[in-house]
Amino acid sequence: MEWKWEFSRTARRVKSSAIRDLLKLTQQPDIISFAGGLPAPELFPVEEIGEAGDYVLKHEGQYALQYSTTEGYRLLRRFLAKRMTQKGMAVDEDEILITGGSQQGLDLLGRLFLEEGDWIVSAQPTYVGAIQAFSAYGVNFHTVPLDKDGIKVELIEEAVKEKKPKFIYVIPTFQNPGGVTLSLERRRNLVEIARRRQVPIVEDDPYSELRYEGEDLPTLKALGGEVVILLGTFSKIVSPGLRLAWIAGPQEVIEKLIKLKQGADLHTNTFTQYILYQFLKGGGLDRHLKVLRQEYGQRRRVMLEALRENFPPKVKWTTPQGGLFLWVELPPGVDASALLPEVVKEKVAYVPGSAFYPNGGGENTLRLNFSNASPQLIREGMKRLAKVFSAKIP
């Protein structure tokens, strides 16, 4: 007799995506990949993390290997509260929850706010992992386009009035995938709209510490205080394998999230929290950020140069001041997914932009990552990419 599984509605909603299948193509070992969002592995602070790990095991092993509190290691939360406060965000350690990556934070926020049929407002394109996390709850995306100054905030208030979204999800600084940054004026307006219309903002902020040119801007959290829930992560600034991130929000929100997280995993890995704290306490983060800014800044420059020198004139791209990505627009009618197999034959890869469109579209766009490959490989990979594009784009 054939077994028939009765999956939940949530599970039935989770679809395998055509893009994911396509991206399997790009995982061959000899490929120059601009596809993932991976940090440069050769820059990981392996030695310092090793020393921190040795210290923790020697001096704190009985705590670090034990169960711990759901909200996270107090000293780590205190460190984050202090760092955020220094950046103009008045956050207390009780307003911080440590999570297993920001991806878990997105899922927990989904559990906290979203019901089937609800609306959320997001940019288009937006982070594919957020589309995945929120879609599991059966929500609708009202999408708002981006330009060089980030999400078009002037289109948001009308949408909020009409759709009554549960929250506005944005990545204001060095957006994934667009590479663009929300201007100060738009930041102020967005926070105003959120206050006036009483709709929270979820500010996803993995990249603001990775600035290579220009001046820092205040986060939405700094401008909006209690109307903003901020997601921060150590994935791009220390190591994604540690799976350590945080949510900063009003205490009432954090208390609810703690209860939801308890049911999910009891707490984030105690051992990695202790190791990371030891690394942070010794000043490791700022030392490491210096290295990353220098190196990724150079990789970004090399990629932009290659675009200018080798790409057909009808191709457009964004010029990010930080982060890990830039966004490329091919002429209308050219399909970046259809071109990918040919690009992969040349041993190079990108992510077709349509992956980042919650409601479809963006076929002529693609995302390029510049943090993972060395400058030399970026030059070579971009030449190969230009060869394929030049043959296809008149």
Ligand SMILES: Cc1ncc(COP(=O)(O)O)c(C=O)c1O
């Ligand atoms: C905008 C955005 N949010 C969240 C994440 C997930 O990060 P984490 O590794 O902390 O789960 C990423 C990772 O690429 C991201 O780009």
